[in-house]
Amino acid sequence: MTIPIEMFNEEHELFRAQCRRFIESELAPNADAWETAKDFPDEVFRKVGAAGFFGIRVPEQYGGAGGDHLMASVWIEECSRAGSGGVVAGINMHGLIILPALAQLANEEQKQRFLVPGVRGEKIGALGLTEPGVGSDLFNCASIAKRDGDDWVLNGAKMFITNGCRADFVLVLCKTRPEDGHGGFSTLIVEKGMKGFDQGKRLEKLGWHASDTAELVFDNVRVPSANLMGQEGQGFYNAMANLEWERLMMALGSIAASQLVWDRTMEYVQTRQAFGRPIGRFQVNRHKMVDMATGIEAARQLNYHCLRLLLAGRPCLKEVSMAKIFACEVTDSVATTCLQLHGGYGYMKEYKVERFFRDARLNTIGGGTTEIMKEIIGKLIGL
Amino acid sequence: MKIIVILKQVPDSETKIKVKGDGSGIETDGIKYVISPYDEYAVEEALKLKEKAGGDSTVTVVSAGPDRTVESIRTALAMGADAAVHVNDPALEGADSLGVARALAKAIQDNGFDIIFAGKQGIDQDNSQVPSAVAELLDIPQVNIIAKFEITEDKSKATVSRRIEGGEETIETSLPALFGCEKGLNEPRYASLPGIMKAKKKPVKTVDLAGLGLDAGEVGAAGSHVKILKWIPLPERQAGKILQGMETAEASKELVRLLREEAKVI
Numbered sequence A: 001m002t003i004p005i006e007m008f009n010e011e012h013e014l015f016r017a018q019c020r021r022f023i024e025s026e027l028a029p030n031a032d033a034w035e036t037a038k039d040f041p042d043e044v045f046r047k048v049g050a051a052g053f054f055g056i057r058v059p060e061q062y063g064g065a066g067g068d069h070l071m072a073s074v075w076i077e078e079c080s081r082a083g084s085g086g087v088v089a090g091i092n093m094h095g096l097i098i099l100p101a102l103a104q105l106a107n108e109e110q111k112q113r114f115l116v117p118g119v120r121g122e123k124i125g126a127l128g129l130t131e132p133g134v135g136s137d138l139f140n141c142a143s144i145a146k147r148d149g150d151d152w153v154l155n156g157a158k159m160f161i162t163n164g165c166r167a168d169f170v171l172v173l174c175k176t177r178p179e180d181g182h183g184g185f186s187t188l189i190v191e192k193g194m195k196g197f198d199q200g201k202r203l204e205k206l207g208w209h210a211s212d213t214a215e216l217v218f219d220n221v222r223v224p225s226a227n228l229m230g231q232e233g234q235g236f237y238n239a240m241a242n243l244e245w246e247r248l249m250m251a252l253g254s255i256a257a258s259q260l261v262w263d264r265t266m267e268y269v270q271t272r273q274a275f276g277r278p279i280g281r282f283q284v285n286r287h288k289m290v291d292m293a294t295g296i297e298a299a300r301q302l303n304y305h306c307l308r309l310l311l312a313g314r315p316c317l318k319e320v321s322m323a324k325i326f327a328c329e330v331t332d333s334v335a336t337t338c339l340q341l342h343g344g345y346g347y348m349k350e351y352k353v354e355r356f357f358r359d360a361r362l363n364t365i366g367g368g369t370t371e372i373m374k375e376i377i378g379k380l381i382g383l
Numbered sequence B: 001m002k003i004i005v006i007l008k009q010v011p012d013s014e015t016k017i018k019v020k021g022d023g024s025g026i027e028t029d030g031i032k033y034v035i036s037p038y039d040e041y042a043v044e045e046a047l048k049l050k051e052k053a054g055g056d057s058t059v060t061v062v063s064a065g066p067d068r069t070v071e072s073i074r075t076a077l078a079m080g081a082d083a084a085v086h087v088n089d090p091a092l093e094g095a096d097s098l099g100v101a102r103a104l105a106k107a108i109q110d111n112g113f114d115i116i117f118a119g120k121q122g123i124d125q126d127n128s129q130v131p132s133a134v135a136e137l138l139d140i141p142q143v144n145i146i147a148k149f150e151i152t153e154d155k156s157k158a159t160v161s162r163r164i165e166g167g168e169e170t171i172e173t174s175l176p177a178l179f180g181c182e183k184g185l186n187e188p189r190y191a192s193l194p195g196i197m198k199a200k201k202k203p204v205k206t207v208d209l210a211g212l213g214l215d216a217g218e219v220g221a222a223g224s225h226v227k228i229l230k231w232i233p234l235p236e237r238q239a240g241k242i243l244q245g246m247e248t249a250e251a252s253k254e255l256v257r258l259l260r261e262e263a264k265v266i
């Protein structure tokens, strides 16, 4: 029996080359300017859309490509080359979280209104789960919508929302029947310009500078019932349904970025001299490079294992939670170590390690913290 | 319209090329191969023409090279070309431009053609020979290094421009004809994911020289008029010399002396 070693075939590699060409010619050259401006233009969404990269996981009938998780993984890995975690966050929140959610849960009329223009990058989406008062503990969210005639009247706030300021629409998780517990949540599509909907202003952050992260406030916003996404009462389950993939995405992206930084550091430690030799030739630094390479490889293989399970439709919550912890913690230490190996230059903006160091810090927090991952695994192993 | 694109697979320009120790060629291990960039303009122009001409127009890619060439052919199919002919024969390894052109011209003739696009040159050996030779062998007009392309409504004529020193040269030609494409002619599209997924199902016909009715002894390396005798790596860059601790006038003098006597460039 021969066991195939490579998961990615010729088609994936062809797609990878297209992704790389796009990212290296359309995104990477602007990364510095966008990071400095703490913004990137909406036009970038149109470009990604026009080149077809928003449609990876959207069925063809809505303008997408009908690709699977593996194709999306290729895109995610290549995104590390964009040189700005914030730009990637904005683009992939829209393309790999919002659009597949619409494809899965929205009704036909909503798909025409949000998914079809979304694939073209003409309408931009955001996801509103976290609130000022709750993040990990979404069950205790305070946003509430009450039925009034044909509308829902929404009150509450959402915090740290990626694409929040620019979003044309936000998928908002809220309680519609608080007395029904987990079955009392729904998802409303709140649109830009609805009365009482304040998209706030950009929050200042440690990293992800180019992305717009906002606090959204809903003050008696009347949301027409046509904007209820999925079934009433299913909101909590729907939000949880795709977390495995969302977490695996973070793990994949974080390891691809780590690899890139490791590669650059490898070059640096071979050329930078101290005490008459390249700094990589000191045993302590050589071991650092090896330890990082080992961590990256191990994390990558666990990620790929999860990807195989996901593709096979097998339950993999435990494995994905492990992968997210491991990949993001590896990335965190890669960021610290690579910066250290760059010495003073590592602390300077010019050398990009500094940006990676700031951007990578989010990984163990966003999409479910490391501690929450451990709680999930703890439950699954029966402790 | 039967639109043909001649395409060559070349090492990626970012690949570090190493010459083999014995000078017989380059190390092929670890080389990444891509479509020669000028050929991408040819593919794009062909696809644009197909979209414009409509009807039952087709774009067929014709390429000569070893097995790995299929990857580049698939990229062109993923961009939107309809079919391909892959001339694959070990005898072509080491063939000169004329030999390759003969093989391509025969494959194009067998397929049928109304118009042919090629890159103005392959970025590996920069010979710029094959397109002109193909046109000659097919006995059709050719214009190389075109930066603009237009075709008349009835598709009998094309107007193209070439950049020349200080201006632009506009040329009108009857069709069929062959055009060598230059940077700036268009912006090659990305192969879309649906395009990539469909590319696998598109027909790639593989033929060898015998299948084209050609004699390997004549067209292949054995019959080559041009032979590469030896590949020589670029000499290692020498360390520079810095003139220090001198007044400007003195340093200039010394610089001139070094340029004349040591570097022998003036």
Ligand SMILES: Cc1cc2nc3c(=O)[nH]c(=O)nc-3n(C[C@H](O)[C@H](O)[C@H](O)COP(=O)(O)OP(=O)(O)OC[C@H]3O[C@@H](n4cnc5c(N)ncnc54)[C@H](O)[C@@H]3O)c2cc1C
Residues within 6 Å of the ligand: A093, A127, A128, A129, A130, A133, A134, A135, A136, A137, A159, A160, A161, A162, A163, A205, A208, A213, A362, A365, A366, A367, A368, A369, A370, A371, A372, A375
């Ligand atoms: C840049 C950025 C972009 C974001 N984008 C979005 C977005 O687009 N949409 C969205 O909905 N959210 C977004 N978030 C929010 C993110 O998902 C949350 O920050 C994250 O889930 C953690 O929630 P919290 O910040 O409320 O932390 P808390 O839940 O308050 O946690 C604080 C600390 O307590 C720990 N903790 C909590 N519970 C436990 C426990 N049971 N056991 C042990 N430790 C525990 C946590 O691990 C953490 O260390 C974004 C965040 C950032 C920083």
